Amino acid sequence: MSTSAERISYNELEELIIWINHIHGFDFRGYSRASLKRRVTRIMDMYGLQLFDLKGILVNDHSFFEEFIVQITVNVTEMFRDPSFFRSVKEKVVPYLSSFPRVKVWNAGCSTGEESYSFAILLKQEGLLDRSFLYGTDINPRVLEVAKTGVYSLSNMKQYSENYLLTGYPGSMSDYYTAQYDAAAIHHELKKNTLFSVHNLVSDEVFNEFQVISCRNVLIYFNSDLQRRVLQLFYDSLCSFGFLCLGAKESLRSFDSAGKFRIVDKSENIYQKIG
Structure with a gap:
């Protein structure tokens, strides 16, 4: 055998x-x-x-x-995963977002939606949610159905709550969901400006212009040629002075970024489009 x-x-x-x-x-x-x-x-x-x-x-x-x-497809995610990343977004990205009349955020490879809702909570705290719109996309339609419902296991919320506390944000995660037996339902306020849809980073094109694109723990599963193609897609999808957030495990090393991005946070691989 x-x-x-x-x-x-x-x-x-x-x-x-x-x-x-x-x-x-x-x-x-x-x-x-x-x-x-x-x-x-x-x-x-x-x-x-x-x-x-x-x-x-x-x-x-x-x-x-x-x-x-x-x-x-890889579907490992959680709310406020890697709290240091969200601290950096709050400190180094949000002050710039306040200058935009509208804020559009793309969470690429969003899986079951936890990352998108984490961004929604951050924008809510910063007083930006009402003029923001969040797009969560994934190749996998089944996980997107979970994202659209915004209902997660209550047992998972314990880990999510620990992550939230480590970000140093005020209040607690329980301020943003309603417990229903063994499930936690994300509040409608966080869902109303969020759209989840199928998008294939390998083959699909630019579909909007964004102030923030977050794509974490996705590019590591692509070869260098595909990484370059996807990073070019992100570059083309960002507005001038928009932000690309890749997280600690990924970077622009496979992309000719000279004159196109400035480094905002080297350890969290957050960049701003300048070219």
């Missing part, structure tokens, strides 16, 4: 990538092969499939393909 590591070769993975793009129009060619191989292998192990079986189910069972996309 094949081990997990032997379940699919890199050559077979390339064939699967081309096949999925041809059949379903999902382009995974720019994804890190090592990460993609691990995730495909895990799916095959989970369902006891060989490559031939996997292809057959993907073409004949649309619900399985949706589950495949859920498993392949």
Whole structure:
């Protein structure tokens, strides 16, 4: 019996990538092969499939393909994840946002929406929410349905509340949701100016002009060529003097940013468009 590591070769993975793009129009060619191989292998192990079986189910069972996309795309998120990042946004980005008549924020790769609602809370505290609009996008329609409801496990709120306290913001997370049995419902005030929709960073184009774009823990799963393409998309989507927020794990190293961005926070990889 094949081990997990032997379940699919890199050559077979390339064939699967081309096949999925041809059949379903999902382009995974720019994804890190090592990460993609691990995730495909895990799916095959989970369902006891060989490559031939996997292809057959993907073409004949649309619900399985949706589950495949859920498993392949990365959906790890939480509210106020990495509190130092949100402290930096508050201290170094928000003062500039006050000068814009309208503030549009794009959370790219938003998953189930926690990051978007974290930004909404920050803007609320700074008195900017009423003139702000937040767009949360992801390739995965299933996680976006969770984001749209704004209802999360009450047990998760314990971690989210700890993150919130570490940001140093006033009050508590409980000011922004209503507990309902074992669930927490985000207040309507935070949802009314937020739109969640499907957007594929690999293939889709600019759809608006933004003052802030936040995309954290997404680019690390792309190869350098795709990173450059996505960063160019972000550059083209930012207004003059808008902010690109990538977080501690990612940077502009794969993008020729000379004369285009200034560094706002080196450790949190926050940049301002200047060119």
